[in-house]
Amino acid sequence: MAQHKEIDPARIPRHVAIVMDGNGRWAECRHQPRLFGHRAGVESVQEVVTVAADLGIQVLTLYAFSSENWKRPQAEVGGLMSLLKTFLVRELDRMLQNNVRLSCIGDLLRLPADVQETLEQSIKATAANNGLILNLALSYGGRAEITQAVQRIGRLCQAGELRPDDIDEEVIADHLYSAGLPDPDLLIRTGGEARLSNFLLWQSSYAEILFSKVMWPDFRREAFVDAILDFQRRERRFGKTGAQLRTG
Numbered sequence: 001m002a003q004h005k006e007i008d009p010a011r012i013p014r015h016v017a018i019v020m021d022g023n024g025r026w027a028e029c030r031h032q033p034r035l036f037g038h039r040a041g042v043e044s045v046q047e048v049v050t051v052a053a054d055l056g057i058q059v060l061t062l063y064a065f066s067s068e069n070w071k072r073p074q075a076e077v078g079g080l081m082s083l084l085k086t087f088l089v090r091e092l093d094r095m096l097q098n099n100v101r102l103s104c105i106g107d108l109l110r111l112p113a114d115v116q117e118t119l120e121q122s123i124k125a126t127a128a129n130n131g132l133i134l135n136l137a138l139s140y141g142g143r144a145e146i147t148q149a150v151q152r153i154g155r156l157c158q159a160g161e162l163r164p165d166d167i168d169e170e171v172i173a174d175h176l177y178s179a180g181l182p183d184p185d186l187l188i189r190t191g192g193e194a195r196l197s198n199f200l201l202w203q204s205s206y207a208e209i210l211f212s213k214v215m216w217p218d219f220r221r222e223a224f225v226d227a228i229l230d231f232q233r234r235e236r237r238f239g240k241t242g243a244q245l246r247t248g
């Protein structure tokens with residue numbers, strides 16, 4: 001395992017979530033079409049996945065396509081979908097070699113049928129792996145996720161299987177797309193914008209947030225390691241005082 005010398009192996013975030021933003025601007029700076037930036041971004045995905053697996057991070061959630069991104073020009077949406085499919089096909093062997101388990105969150109039924117099929121195959125093929133969980137947020141929106149959870153919980157109540165008073169935070173979490181995954185400890189957004197853009201609204205309530213000016217295609221091993229080091233310098237208080245934490 002290629003551990004980075006300064007990283008404290010005892011304080012590795014369990015779950016890192018990334019808003020991979022800045023591909024389009026990165027390409028525009030180079031007088032190239034936006035898809036050129038998305039293609040370069042795939043290289044960053046490969047590198048960050050490898051580092052995350054090496055560091056022993058349990059879950060890496062990558063925001064690859066939001067529910068709002070369907071509003072982009074059709075050619076860009078189509079290009080992103082075909083990039084996604086190529087990525088999945090090309091990366092399957094590497095995922096198997098590196099013990100990576102693929103999972104996804106989002107309104108997957110909106111994805112083109114061939115993409116859904118490829119996703120399903122890769123999820124099945126990697127289901128027995130117990131290393132890094134690579135969790136792709138696809139056609140994902142935090143509000144849509146909470147809405148569908150409320151609908152499902154409402155149906156349980158209507159069927160008499162659940163009492164409204166028994167709805168607690170755990171019940172809600174169990175009906176999100178992310179059921180079973182730990183909450184993100186570290187949420188990174190590249191590309192210089194300081195907003196969540198509908199990402200993991202429920203799950204990020206106590207995530208450490210890092211906004212990086214680096215455009216996603218330039219976000220490689222070093223930038224990712226720096227983000228982990230930044231996380232390790234923070235004190236997570238969860239409402240308590242610093243003194244309480246230090247005295248245990």
Ligand code: IPE
Pocket residue numbers: 020021022023024025026064065066069080191
């Ligand atoms: C993020 O990069 C990738 C996706 C949203 C799919 P953008 O395409 O949003 O890049 P910018 O923000 O326009 O630079």
Ligand code: IPE
Pocket residue numbers: 019020021022063064065066068069193195197
């Ligand atoms: C967020 O980026 C979605 C992904 C990275 C997949 P956007 O570029 O779509 O976000 P906004 O629209 O600028 O907030």
Ligand code: MG
Pocket residue numbers: 021022191
């Ligand atoms: Mg963007």
